[in-house]
Amino acid sequence: MIRGLYISGTSLVTNTRRIDAISNNIANINTTGFKKDDVITESFNDVLMAKFNGSRYTTEGPLSTIEFSKNGENYEASTQNGFFRISTDTGISHNKDVRFSVDEEGYLSTYYLNSDDTKNWNLGDRLVGASGKTIQVGSDADYTIDESGNVLVNGSAVDSLITSANQDVIGTLTAGVKLNRVFTDFTQGQMVRTDDSLDFALEGDGFFTIDTPYGELLTRDGHFKLNGDGTLVTQEGYAVQGFNGNIKLEDTDVAANEFGEIIVGNEIVDKFLIKDVSNKGDLEKVGSNFYRIKDDPAGEEVEFDGRVHQYFEEQSNADAITEMINMMTLQRNYEASQRVILTHDSILEKTVNTIGTVG
Numbered sequence: 109m110i111r112g113l114y115i116s117g118t119s120l121v122t123n124t125r126r127i128d129a130i131s132n133n134i135a136n137i138n139t140t141g142f143k144k145d146d147v148i149t150e151s152f153n154d155v156l157m158a159k160f161n162g163s164r165y166t167t168e169g170p171l172s173t174i175e176f177s178k179n180g181e182n183y184e185a186s187t188q189n190g191f192f193r194i195s196t197d198t199g200i201s202h203n204k205d206v207r208f209s210v211d212e213e214g215y216l217s218t219y220y221l222n223s224d225d226t227k228n229w230n231l232g233d234r235l236v237g238a239s240g241k242t243i244q245v246g247s248d249a250d251y252t253i254d255e256s257g258n259v260l261v262n263g264s265a266v267d268s269l270i271t272s273a274n275q276d277v278i279g280t281l282t283a284g285v286k287l288n289r290v291f292t293d294f295t296q297g298q299m300v301r302t303d304d305s306l307d308f309a310l311e312g313d314g315f316f317t318i319d320t321p322y323g324e325l326l327t328r329d330g331h332f333k334l335n336g337d338g339t340l341v342t343q344e345g346y347a348v349q350g351f352n353g354n355i356k357l358e359d360t361d362v363a364a365n366e367f368g369e370i371i372v373g374n375e376i377v378d379k380f381l382i383k384d385v386s387n388k389g390d391l392e393k394v395g396s397n398f399y400r401i402k403d404d405p406a407g408e409e410v411e412f413d414g415r416v417h418q419y420f421e422e423q424s425n426a427d428a429i430t431e432m433i434n435m436m437t438l439q440r441n442y443e444a445s446q447r448v449i450l451t452h453d454s455i456l457e458k459t460v461n462t463i464g465t466v467g
Contacts (some may be wrong), residue, residue: 112452116445116448126147126434126438134435137426140331143424144431150286186205195234209227215243215245216259223294229407230402239268296312299421308330309416310415312412314384315382316348318398327397328397383409384410387407
């Protein structure tokens with residue numbers, strides 16, 4: 109009964125975060141270059157349940173068969189008997205299904221995808237083999253997995269994915285859901301013509317580089333203007349960066365080609381400094397429609413491989429109708445969790461005040 113309260117409580121907490129994210133998306137429907145957020149949740153670690161007088165720990169035993177599929181470097185596996193074990197920040201999780209690949213240090217690890225379907229190696233947890241250790245196969249090793257879950261590197265077994273449970277184990281139980289991360293969707297927004305010579309939109313992955321008092325930041329918002337000394341700036345007044353530093357213009361009579369080169373008269377005076385990263389998970393929002401590259405990024409900077417469009421703005425990729433539907437769905441879920449908590453509270457009250465007085 110108390111566990112039911114905890115599970116319902118975790119649902120309320122995560123739904124609150126989801127409602128906050130959707131509210132922010134709705135508030136930025138008309139924000140140029142805005143990228144919507146979504147809250148990604150996952151269950152708490154699946155822990156083993158054992159008989160009252162049984163053992164809570166797994167024991168080595170005959171290996172179960174697994175069903176798995178492989179897509180390039182990625183595996184999806186499931187088993188009916190035994191468990192896949194995953195090392196997380198809050199302990200070992202026991203699972204019947206797992207999705208994994210090889211991380212940058214050569215370990216078998218779960219993974220998460222960015223909005224462009226690239227792997228975000230800032231997240232993910234390593235698999236624990238039957239040996240009790242994380243499984244390393246090497247970054248360039250030729251490894252395979254057989255139907256019994258054995259991990260073979262260059263033809264030799266190094267560990268097994270599956271740990272069998274003894275007969276006292278009933279199954280697994282979770283304690284509800286928890287927040288995993290806030291996921292930013294970087295998909296392209298629709299481009300709208302404005303006929304303003306200082307409006308620029310990016311087609312493809314990439315960000316304008318902006319010099320701010322808080323350091324170098326990135327943005328998709330190309331709605332620029334000129335300040336008093338002829339510097340091209342954002343609406344907040346921060347200088348837009350080119351390959352020569354701050355972009356300086358005498359007036360708004362400028363042109364820009366698809367490569368981002370800025371042309372005054374017939375002369376190229378500068379070029380937008382447009383940056384991109386191989387792992388979008390390395391980017392974090394810092395407010396006012398800006399992004400910052402995290403310290404110790406998992407990926408690397410890559411060249412801009414898109415096009416620049418002058419006289420256009422990129423709209424927000426948040427859709428008002430979709431966000432409103434999501435909001436109404438979450439509100440109903442929130443109310444359902446509240447009713448469950450009230451039911452548990454009523455049962456506990458009767459247990460204490462009625463059943464406890466019998467006899």
